[in-house]
Structure formats: structure tokens, C-alpha cells
Amino acid sequence: MESRCYSQIFNLTLNNFTIKVVTWIINSMKLSPNGKNIGKKIKHLKHKTFKTTDDYSKPKYYALDMFPYPSGTGLHVGHPEGYTATDIVSRYKRMKGFNVLHPMGWDAFGLPAEQYAIQTGTHPAVTTRENCDNFRRQIKALGLSYDWDREINTTDPKYFKWTQWIFSKLYNTWFDKELEKGRPVDELPIPDEIKENGVKAIRDYVDGKRLAYYDNAQVWWCNHCKIVCSNEEVLTDGNHEKCGSQVVRKNLKQWLLRIPHYAERLLEGLDGLDWPAGVKDMQKNWIGKSTGAEVDFQIDGLTEKLRVYTTRPDTLFGATYMVIAPEHELVDSITLEERKDEVKAYIKAAALKSDLDRTDLAKGKTGVFTGRYAINPVNGEKVPIWVADYVLMGYGTGAIMAVPAHDTRDFEFAETFGIPIICILDPGDAAHEERDLVLAGKKCWTGDGKYVNSASAKTGLSINGLNKQAGIKTVISWLEEKGLGNASVNYKMRDWLFSRQRYWGEPFPVIHWEDGEVSILDEKELPLQLPELEEYTPGDSGDSPLANATDWVNVVDKNGRKGHRETNTMPQWAGSCWYYLRYIDPTNDERIFDPEKEKYWMPVDLYIGGAEHAVLHLLYSRFWHKVLFDLGIVSTNEPYQKLFNQGMILAFAYETSTGAKVASDLVEEKEGKFFHRETGEELKQIVAKMSKSLKNVINPDDVIKVYGADSLRLYEMFMGPLDERKPWAETGVKGVFNFLNRAYRFFANPTNIVEGEEDKEVAKLLHQTIKKVGSDIENLKFNTAISALMVFNNLAVRKGKITRQTAGIFAKLLSPFAPHLGEELWSLYGKSKTLAYEPWPEVDENLLQESTFEYPVSFNGKMRFKLELPLDIARDEIEKIIIAHENAQKWLDGKAPKKVIFVPKKIINIVI
RNA sequence: GCCCGGAUGGCGGAAUUGGUAGACGCGCUGGAUUCAAAAUCCAGUUCUGGCAACAGAGUGUGGGUUCGAUUCCCACUCCGGGUACCA
Known part of the structure; x- marks a missing residue:
């Protein structure tokens, strides 16, 4: 019925303006959510077309999007990019016979809702609900095939009950270095000498091993936001990434997680993952493994030894001074009496300096001599010990041996203070012009070469003539043999600061008792909900707003012992660390999930999201997963098998010859050139991030209103490779819109659809297209897949006739990309059921010969x-x-x- | 500084292990249709010269390997991302 009606319109040859306009409008409506699209969508939702069951007889496929923070501004065009990509793969895999898990949810704890609460008094839960509703509406308009019955929300007590539960697991786990594995704390062996000292000693010992611990921590404090920021949230210029104002140091009791214990596991685990090499590199750099040796230097005139960490034990013969960090425990005993004032003044100045000043490479090196010497173990020579803040207490042993001839930092320091620079590594012919300078100690050389001046009759060690690799090996075994040092490994990664002084986050299920004991709520007592508050503003001292909820904070146990609840909340990372697991069994109130289901669905087969999460979210999430794996809660070692980053969608912007940016509404185009509407000045078109000030932000709602959801999906996929950054162009949307219309006009017109044998040329191209579209989807190369569909459509239109069977195959090939049009054509061909579960067409290789x-x-x-x-x-x-x-x-x-x-x-x- | 990625027509971008550079889309030009416009359809469209046939040049720059290089190697320029005294 429907199809005949449309064909009649198309076959009318009236040159009547109104008829044509009506045709056009109907056409447009067919491709927009105002018309047929929305009908289809509602039908899907009502029939729960994409409800996923745990059908273990089918192969599974888990396609996951990084779930969004539902901001008040709604969806931007970047969101649909990744979502459409996973949706295409999900639809394709369903047609390939897979049982597909494709869920969506909300990472809904976070600052903006809380800031809004501070300003207006509106409870963050209210704001969050509204924002989630808006996001859900917008996402549903895109025609994504999510199973909405699995929707999760990190702020839902039924969800964060399990976030708190995982925290309690972390608290109750220690890392067994021998087994390289996390184990329950009740399996932790307590040494006898600890046991002898009583309950408190045992408690301290155990607390020192837990993966989650409570301690004083120097943290970044943002005066503007009144919040503690993690190091990761502080930009390199010392500004808070959220508000841009300068942060300061503060010392607060904080929860920290011992993620460095898993450094080696996190590093090794990367090998087996199908992830972009760049993301793996970034994680490797973040973990920052380095191998070298720890070496003991006898301190002249003291019994203590000074232990240093170095990656270049081969350069011991070139050590001309030592440096200890200002915070080093031996500073006081090392410093000679007559130098004490000077050294103390230096240490005080260093403590007052912000980390930024301290680490600012441009500012040059500072330091002060302690007056004391250490004895170089390889040759017995005396080397002066300095204090300098370019050595950090938090890395290695907080002390170094300095080899200015072969380390750029030491070279700079030695030049500043006139310390001898002794070359012990001849660069050889490799550095022809530099060689003389290096040998004379006038230039630093960190490359390879042959050792010179690297022998001592006193100790019997000589590495002269060896190269770097052999030198390092020889010296380490010599040190180990003499008991002077040992090979050692270091990691840059630090403990993860895991608490925030905020209201809108998961409360810690923790009670601090007056006697110093800390207890974790029992699973039965979870979730620990947030109290209602009148006032959301945090205290100036760094108190969390929760401290004001005295009824909630203060507790008394059955013996009358007083205690108070932890008033910090967890960071936003917490909820996103494990959400992929909850999708598997989202409504389970008894357990975090059913292990049978977890075994079936894990790992995630495809995970798509922005590259901004390359390190933190993915590293934290992997860390939690590995702990859960060690505890036998999950069955896989890694959570995300294949990862892919979509590139950012940018926008065209305009600037004057002096580089001043001009808002888009002040720009007009004439014959491919751009001019300022008011001054008439010619402008240069550039590519920039979308921004309110440039007035070039695209709202997906607007695009859908004009062109329909299929056009938005198709355009975002057609713009270019998924992982590359690319600028939005309205004309490009028109291009794919035209393609959809062209395809609709042809394939929906019954007079074009015939019975019988397919034309040879058409059949061949059809099967080439099946092949290309299938392999392109597998490889996430959607732009070329769409291009192949266009090529086929062009041929079909040119031929003017197509068989019913070919038309059906085309509808199937199109449907992952443009599901509304795909379904529309499918129903026009008289099919009553959705094509979402129709088998994907097979390639007839014979036709391709x-x-x-x-x-x-x-x-x-x-x-x-x-x-x-x-x-x-x-x-x-x-x-x-x-x-x-x-x-x-x-x-x-x-x-x-x-x-x-x-x-x-x-x-x-x-x-x- | 170090690590990673990128550079192809007027624009977004294609190009299997080295094998026809510019698929597809936009834009533009011409034509058909229309009273006219929009939409649609057809043709053309890397640059230079030429009416054309055709010729020459051409994938950021400079070298190299090869019968043949957008693709491989060396040196560099610019743009983007990450990181930053980690010994």
C-alpha cells in the first residue's frame, strides 16, 4: 500500500510546483525522525528489538562505548561519532549471527552538577536526572541499537553499592610480590617480630600492605573550586584543568591506592591487547619502567651508607659528586656543622617553592654543598655530597651519583657550580666533530662508545674498551659480587590519590573510630547513601561538604565506642573503572554480577572512545580488573581486548591576517573566499576546536531536524578515517543526505524493482560491494564502506532496473549505517519483521572471478x-x-x- | 628536550604485500528540465600549455634504493597529541 502511494507520487509528471514540493517534503520526512524514522524507532523500543538475552548457544560480541558524563549542554557531535561506529559493528555482528551486548549508561557523578548545586541549591541528583533524560532522548534519536534495559547510572545507589563493595575488596587485599598477585589480607603472613608488639603493631603492618590506605598526602588544592585535584588534573603550567586557576599545595588525610604494585602486570598485559600502539606507548611511558642498579656509597666519617639508584652503573668511574634530595632522611647527619645554616636555608627555600618552580627546566639548577664526602666504591675516591632540588625524594632512593660527562642534568649542574667533568666514555668516530669536546669534558655525551679512564688498581675493576651494554652488565655483576649494590627496577607511576573533598561522589564505606581503628562497612550495610544537605559548599580548610552532615557523620557502635564516617568521596574514575562489568548483569541485587554471565560476555571485544582517556581511565580500570581477577571475581586478565580511539570532530574557523579569530556568524563566503561581514577584510579559513566563542558548535539535534538521523550517522562515518581529527562541513552532510534520497528514490520505486536474473555487471558489483562493506566494517573503515555503497547505488540508478533480490541485499548492506532507511526499504519489500537479525549476505566468489x-x-x-x-x-x-x-x-x-x-x-x- | 601521529586537487578524503595517483563526496563549470528559481538528471573538473589529439609537471622539502616509490631508507620542515629534572 505504502509503496504504491509513493510510486504514484513519483510517476506524476505534473509540472506543478506544489506537487513537487509535497514530494520533496514527504521524501525528507521519510528520512528524518519527524516522519517515518521516529515511527520505526518507537516500534523498536516498544518491541525491544535490541534486548539482549544470555543465549550461550551463540557466539558473543561485546561492543562498548565509553559512557558519557551527562552534561547540561547536551550531546555534541563528537558523541555520535564513536557511538555510531560501535552501532554499525553491533548491527553487522547481529546479522552475522552473534549475540551482541551493546549497552549505554551514564558516568553521572561529577563536578558540574555539584557546582550548580552550590550556586542554586538544586540537589545534584535532580540536575543529574534531567541531564540523563536529555542525553537519553538525544541518543535515542540517533537510532542506536542499545539494549536500554541494561542502562546503568553510576549515581544510582544500586550501582554504587558495588563500587563501594569493590573499594572494600581493594582495602582488604595485599599484593604478594613473590606470586605477583593480589591476595586477601587475611592470608597475609605476619612476621613474629610484629606479632610480639601487639594489636596496634599488627594493624599498622597490615595497613601498610593494603591496596587502599589512608595517609597524609601532599595534594594540589584549587582555591577556586575548593577541591583537591589529582596530579593528573593539574596542567603543566600549574593550573587546574577544570577552572584554569592556579593550584597550591596542601597536606590532607587522603585515601590512596597502591597501583604501582601492579606496575609490572599492567605493563606486561599490554602485549596481548589489540590497542592502538600510541595508547600502549602512553601507558608504558606513564608506568615508566627503568632498569639499573642500586649502589651503596660509604659516607666519609659516618657509619651510614648512602644508597643511590642509577640506570648507568657503568659510569661510576665518572662520578664527580653526589646529590641528595632536600627531603632525604640523611641530610641532617651528612651536613657538617659549619654548613648547617646554609643547607637549612636551602631546604627551607626548596620546601616553599612550588613543584612548578622546582621542576621548571628553564630556571636552571640550584644546590648547596654539605661539606661531606662519600667514597666511590669502584675506585675509593672521595666525591662531595650536595643537596639539590633537582633530585626528587619520590623516585629511586632520593639520592644520586652525578656523572656530569654523561648525564645532561648533572652536566648542567656541574657547569653551574664548577664541579669537575670527567669523560669516561669515548664516543668514537660516531661523533666526529663532538668527540674532542666530549673527551675534554666540555660536552655531555649520553650515547654509546668505548670506556676510557674506567679502571682501578685498588679495586681491580676495569671496563676500559667495553661498550655501554657490556659495561653496565660487568659493573652490576661486580657490585653484586662485592655486596656493594644490586640490579634494580624502578617505576615512575605513583600511588593513586583516591579521595575528593566533594559531595557528589560515592561515599567511602568507612568509619574512623576514636581508638584509631578503621572499619569497612559489611556488604549487608551497602550501599552507604549520601545524606541530604542544605549547603554544598566545601570548607576552606579542605573539609568535604559531607562534614556538615553531623547526623550522618557521627556514629556509635553497640559498645558505645564513638566514630565518624569518612567525609571524602571517591573520584569520578571510580564508577567508570568497572561499569563494563555491571552491564553484564545490571539488575542483580544479590551479587555484583552472575559469574556465569561474566564468563560468557567478557572480555569486551570492542571498546571505542576518545583518546583523552588513553592513560588514566584505561589504566585505572585495568588495575581494578586485575585485582578482581586475582581475587577470582572476574575470569579475564584484561578487560578490553580491542580498543579504538575516534578522532575529534573539529570545525572550520576564520582568522584575520593578524591571526585574530572571527566568530562564524561574522563571516560570509563569496566565490570560495571568506570575508568579514562588517569590515570586508578577507579571512583565512582554519580548522579549530568547536567553541562557543567562535560560534561554530554543531548541535546534533539541529542536524537531525534538518537531515534526519541517518544523514548524521552516515556523514560522521563518511568524513574520513574514524581515528583521525576532521573538520565538520555542512555541505558534507548534504552530500550524504543526497545519497540517501537518491537511494530511496530508486530502491523504493516499485517500477525499478523487477523479477528474474540479475544483470551481470550489477551482480558482479553487488558481490564486490558485499565483500568490501563486510571487510571494511571489520576493519572499522566506514568511510570507504559508505563510498562502496554509493558506487553501487550509482550503477543501479544508471541501469534503471534491479532485481528484488538485489534490492533486498542492498537494504541489508545499508542498514548498519542508515538503519532507518534500511528498515524502510525492507518493509517496502513486504517484509514484516525487522532486518536487524536477517543473515548478512554471502559473497558469491564465482561472480568475482x-x-x-x-x-x-x-x-x-x-x-x-x-x-x-x-x-x-x-x-x-x-x-x-x-x-x-x-x-x-x-x-x-x-x-x-x-x-x-x-x-x-x-x-x-x-x-x- | 623526549615519545607518538600526520602532511595527497579549490575542500573532506581514496589508493591490496612497492605496480594505472586523485575512488567516493563537496564545490565549481557547462547542458537538460522550468516562465523562473529550488530540486532532479546528464557531461566535465590535479596543475601548466594546446581548439584538440597530446605533451610536460605532480602526493610537505632535499637526497637514495628500484624496471617502477604516496608506499621502503636517510636527512630535514611544518602541524597535532602526550610527557617533562624519574637519575
């Missing part, structure tokens, strides 16, 4: 003409054919070819 190939014929590498030849032609026949060919005469110019290159199915090249 060729008997001839049109060879490009080149002369000296330049293509001159084409020649169709049978595929089974013999090599020596080619030359005869070419020489005899009339087109070749001009290029051969009477000469015989020197050589004929023939690559079957590729090229013929004649060398003259």
Missing part, C-alpha cells in the same frame, strides 16, 4: 596505454604482443626493449 585484466602498459615506469589481456597469458607472449601493438611503436621508436616487466594482474612495464 575474472578471465581478463586490463593491463596498464608503462614505458620506463610511465603509464602510456591500456591493454586487455587474458589472465592465463604466458609471460613470453606478452613481449610479442606489446612489440606488435600499434600504440607501442611511438614509445619503442624502433628500438628493442631492454627488459619487459610483467606482474600478473598488476602491470606491464617496458624498459627501453
Whole structure:
């Protein structure tokens, strides 16, 4: 019925303006959510087309999006990019017979809702609910095939009950270094000497091993936001990434997680993952593994030894001074009496300096001599000990041996303070011009070479003539043999600061008792809910707003012991660390999830999201997962098997010749050039991030209103490779919109659809298209898949006729990308059921077989003409054919070819 | 500084292990249709020269390997991301 109605409109030859407009509007509506689209969508939702069951008989596929923070501004065009990509894969996999888990939820704890609460008094839960509703509405308008029955929300007590539960697991786990594995604390062996000292000593010992611990921590404090920020939230210029104001140091009781215990596991685990190499590199850099040695230096005149960490034990012979960090425990005993004032003043100044000043490379190095010397273990020579803040207490042993000739930082320091620079590594011919300078101690050399001046009759050690690799090996075994040091590994990664002085986060299920005991709520007592508050503003001293909820904070146990609840809350990372697990069994109130279901669905097969989460979210999440794995709660070692980052969608912006940016509404285009609407000045088109000030922000709602959801989906996929950054262009949306209309006009018109045998050319291209679209989806190359669909559509339109079977296949191929149009065509062909679970078309390889190939014929590498030849032609026949060919005469110019290159199915090249 | 990624027509971008550079889309030009416009359809569109046939140049720059290089190697320029005294 429906199709006949449309065909009648199309077959009308009236040149009547209104009829045409009506046709156009109906067409547009068919492709927009105002018309047929929305009907389809509602039907899907009502019938729960995409409800996922735990059908263990089918192979599974878990396609996951990084869930959004539902901000008040709603969806931006970046969101649908990743969502559409996973949706295409999900729809394709369903048609390939997979049981697909494709869920969506909300990472809804976070600052903006709380800031809004501070300003207006509106409870963050209210704001959050409204924002989630808006996001859900917007996402549903995109026609994404989520199973909405699995929607989760990190702020839902039914969800964060389990976030708190995992925290209690972390608290009750220690890391067994021998087994390289997390284990329950009740399995922690307590040494006898600890036991002898009583309950408190045992408690301290255990607390010192827990993966989650409570301690004083120097933290960044943002005066503007009144919040503690993690190091990761502080930009390199010392500003808070959220508000941009300068942060300061503060010392507060904090929860920390011992993620460095898992450093090696987190590093090794990367090997087996199908992740972008760049993300793996970033994680590797973040973990920052380095190998070297710890070496003991006897301190002259003291019994203590000074232990240093170095990656270059081979350069011990070049050590001309030592440095200890200002916070080093031996500073006081090392410093000679007459130097005490000077050293104390330096330490005080260093403590007052912000980390930024301390780590500002441009500011040059500072330091002060302690007056004391250490004895170099390789040659017994005395080296002066300095205090300098370029050595950090938090890394290695907080002390170094300095080898200015072969370390750039030490070189800079030695030059500043006139300390000798002794070259012990001859760069050799590799650094011809530099070599003399290096040998004279005038230039620093960190590369390879041959050792000189690296022998001592006193100790018997010599590495002269060896290269760097052999030198390091030799010195380490010498040190170990003499008991002077040992090989050692260090990691840059630090403990994870896991608490925030905020209201809108998961409360810690923790009670601090007056006697110093800390207890964790029992599973039965979870979730610990947030109290209602009148006032959300945090205290100036760094108190969390929760401290004001005295009824909630103060508790008394059955013996009358008083205690108070932890008033910090967890950071936003907490909820996102494990959400992929809850989707598996989202409504389970008894357990975090059913282990059977977890075994079936894990790991995540495809995880798509922004590259901004390359390190933190993914590293934290992997850390939690590994702990859960060690405790036997999850069955896989890693959570995300394949990861992919979508590139950012940018926008065109305009700037004047002086580089001043001009808002888009002040720009007009004339003949491909851009001018300022008011001044008339010619402007340069550039690519920039979308921003309110540039007025170039695109709202997906607006795009859908005009072009429909299919066009938005298709355009975002057609723009370019998924992982690259690319600028939004309205004309590009029109392009794919035109394609959808063109396809609709052709494939929805019954007079174009015929019965019988398909045209040979069409059949061949159809099967090439099936092949291309399938493999492109598998490889996430959606732009070329869409291009293949366009090519096929162009041929179909040109031919004017298509068989019903071909039309059905086209609808199927199109449907992962443009599901509304796909379903529409499918129902026009008389199918009553959705095509979402129809089998994906098979490629008929026979149709792709060729008997001839049109060879490009080149002369000296330049293509001159084409020649169709049978595929089974013999090599020596080619030359005869070419020489005899009339087109070749001009290029051969009477000469015989020197050589004929023939690559079957590729090229013929004649060398003259 | 170090690590990673990128550079192809007027624009977004294609190009299997080295084998016809510019698929597809936008824009533009011409034509059909229309009283006219929009929409649609057809043709053309890397640059330079030429009416054309055709010729020459051409994938950020400079070298190299090869019968043949957008693709591989060396040196560099610019743009983007990450990181920053981690010994």
C-alpha cells in the first residue's frame, strides 16, 4: 500500500510546483525522525528489538562505548561519532549471527552538577536526572541499537553499592610480590617480630600492605573550586584543568591506592591487547619502567651508607659528586656543622617553592654543598655530597651519583657550580666533530662508545674498551659480587590519590573510630547513601561538604565506642573503572554480577572512545580488573581486548591576517573566499576546536531536524578515517543526505524493482560491494564502506532496473549505517519483521572471478596505454604482443626493449 | 628536550604485500528540465600549455634504493597529541 502511494507520487509528471514540493517534503520526512524514522524507532523500543538475552548457544560480541558524563549542554557531535561506529559493528555482528551486548549508561557523578548545586541549591541528583533524560532522548534519536534495559547510572545507589563493595575488596587485599598477585589480607603472613608488639603493631603492618590506605598526602588544592585535584588534573603550567586557576599545595588525610604494585602486570598485559600502539606507548611511558642498579656509597666519617639508584652503573668511574634530595632522611647527619645554616636555608627555600618552580627546566639548577664526602666504591675516591632540588625524594632512593660527562642534568649542574667533568666514555668516530669536546669534558655525551679512564688498581675493576651494554652488565655483576649494590627496577607511576573533598561522589564505606581503628562497612550495610544537605559548599580548610552532615557523620557502635564516617568521596574514575562489568548483569541485587554471565560476555571485544582517556581511565580500570581477577571475581586478565580511539570532530574557523579569530556568524563566503561581514577584510579559513566563542558548535539535534538521523550517522562515518581529527562541513552532510534520497528514490520505486536474473555487471558489483562493506566494517573503515555503497547505488540508478533480490541485499548492506532507511526499504519489500537479525549476505566468489585484466602498459615506469589481456597469458607472449601493438611503436621508436616487466594482474612495464 | 601521529586537487578524503595517483563526496563549470528559481538528471573538473589529439609537471622539502616509490631508507620542515629534572 505504502509503496504504491509513493510510486504514484513519483510517476506524476505534473509540472506543478506544489506537487513537487509535497514530494520533496514527504521524501525528507521519510528520512528524518519527524516522519517515518521516529515511527520505526518507537516500534523498536516498544518491541525491544535490541534486548539482549544470555543465549550461550551463540557466539558473543561485546561492543562498548565509553559512557558519557551527562552534561547540561547536551550531546555534541563528537558523541555520535564513536557511538555510531560501535552501532554499525553491533548491527553487522547481529546479522552475522552473534549475540551482541551493546549497552549505554551514564558516568553521572561529577563536578558540574555539584557546582550548580552550590550556586542554586538544586540537589545534584535532580540536575543529574534531567541531564540523563536529555542525553537519553538525544541518543535515542540517533537510532542506536542499545539494549536500554541494561542502562546503568553510576549515581544510582544500586550501582554504587558495588563500587563501594569493590573499594572494600581493594582495602582488604595485599599484593604478594613473590606470586605477583593480589591476595586477601587475611592470608597475609605476619612476621613474629610484629606479632610480639601487639594489636596496634599488627594493624599498622597490615595497613601498610593494603591496596587502599589512608595517609597524609601532599595534594594540589584549587582555591577556586575548593577541591583537591589529582596530579593528573593539574596542567603543566600549574593550573587546574577544570577552572584554569592556579593550584597550591596542601597536606590532607587522603585515601590512596597502591597501583604501582601492579606496575609490572599492567605493563606486561599490554602485549596481548589489540590497542592502538600510541595508547600502549602512553601507558608504558606513564608506568615508566627503568632498569639499573642500586649502589651503596660509604659516607666519609659516618657509619651510614648512602644508597643511590642509577640506570648507568657503568659510569661510576665518572662520578664527580653526589646529590641528595632536600627531603632525604640523611641530610641532617651528612651536613657538617659549619654548613648547617646554609643547607637549612636551602631546604627551607626548596620546601616553599612550588613543584612548578622546582621542576621548571628553564630556571636552571640550584644546590648547596654539605661539606661531606662519600667514597666511590669502584675506585675509593672521595666525591662531595650536595643537596639539590633537582633530585626528587619520590623516585629511586632520593639520592644520586652525578656523572656530569654523561648525564645532561648533572652536566648542567656541574657547569653551574664548577664541579669537575670527567669523560669516561669515548664516543668514537660516531661523533666526529663532538668527540674532542666530549673527551675534554666540555660536552655531555649520553650515547654509546668505548670506556676510557674506567679502571682501578685498588679495586681491580676495569671496563676500559667495553661498550655501554657490556659495561653496565660487568659493573652490576661486580657490585653484586662485592655486596656493594644490586640490579634494580624502578617505576615512575605513583600511588593513586583516591579521595575528593566533594559531595557528589560515592561515599567511602568507612568509619574512623576514636581508638584509631578503621572499619569497612559489611556488604549487608551497602550501599552507604549520601545524606541530604542544605549547603554544598566545601570548607576552606579542605573539609568535604559531607562534614556538615553531623547526623550522618557521627556514629556509635553497640559498645558505645564513638566514630565518624569518612567525609571524602571517591573520584569520578571510580564508577567508570568497572561499569563494563555491571552491564553484564545490571539488575542483580544479590551479587555484583552472575559469574556465569561474566564468563560468557567478557572480555569486551570492542571498546571505542576518545583518546583523552588513553592513560588514566584505561589504566585505572585495568588495575581494578586485575585485582578482581586475582581475587577470582572476574575470569579475564584484561578487560578490553580491542580498543579504538575516534578522532575529534573539529570545525572550520576564520582568522584575520593578524591571526585574530572571527566568530562564524561574522563571516560570509563569496566565490570560495571568506570575508568579514562588517569590515570586508578577507579571512583565512582554519580548522579549530568547536567553541562557543567562535560560534561554530554543531548541535546534533539541529542536524537531525534538518537531515534526519541517518544523514548524521552516515556523514560522521563518511568524513574520513574514524581515528583521525576532521573538520565538520555542512555541505558534507548534504552530500550524504543526497545519497540517501537518491537511494530511496530508486530502491523504493516499485517500477525499478523487477523479477528474474540479475544483470551481470550489477551482480558482479553487488558481490564486490558485499565483500568490501563486510571487510571494511571489520576493519572499522566506514568511510570507504559508505563510498562502496554509493558506487553501487550509482550503477543501479544508471541501469534503471534491479532485481528484488538485489534490492533486498542492498537494504541489508545499508542498514548498519542508515538503519532507518534500511528498515524502510525492507518493509517496502513486504517484509514484516525487522532486518536487524536477517543473515548478512554471502559473497558469491564465482561472480568475482575474472578471465581478463586490463593491463596498464608503462614505458620506463610511465603509464602510456591500456591493454586487455587474458589472465592465463604466458609471460613470453606478452613481449610479442606489446612489440606488435600499434600504440607501442611511438614509445619503442624502433628500438628493442631492454627488459619487459610483467606482474600478473598488476602491470606491464617496458624498459627501453 | 623526549615519545607518538600526520602532511595527497579549490575542500573532506581514496589508493591490496612497492605496480594505472586523485575512488567516493563537496564545490565549481557547462547542458537538460522550468516562465523562473529550488530540486532532479546528464557531461566535465590535479596543475601548466594546446581548439584538440597530446605533451610536460605532480602526493610537505632535499637526497637514495628500484624496471617502477604516496608506499621502503636517510636527512630535514611544518602541524597535532602526550610527557617533562624519574637519575
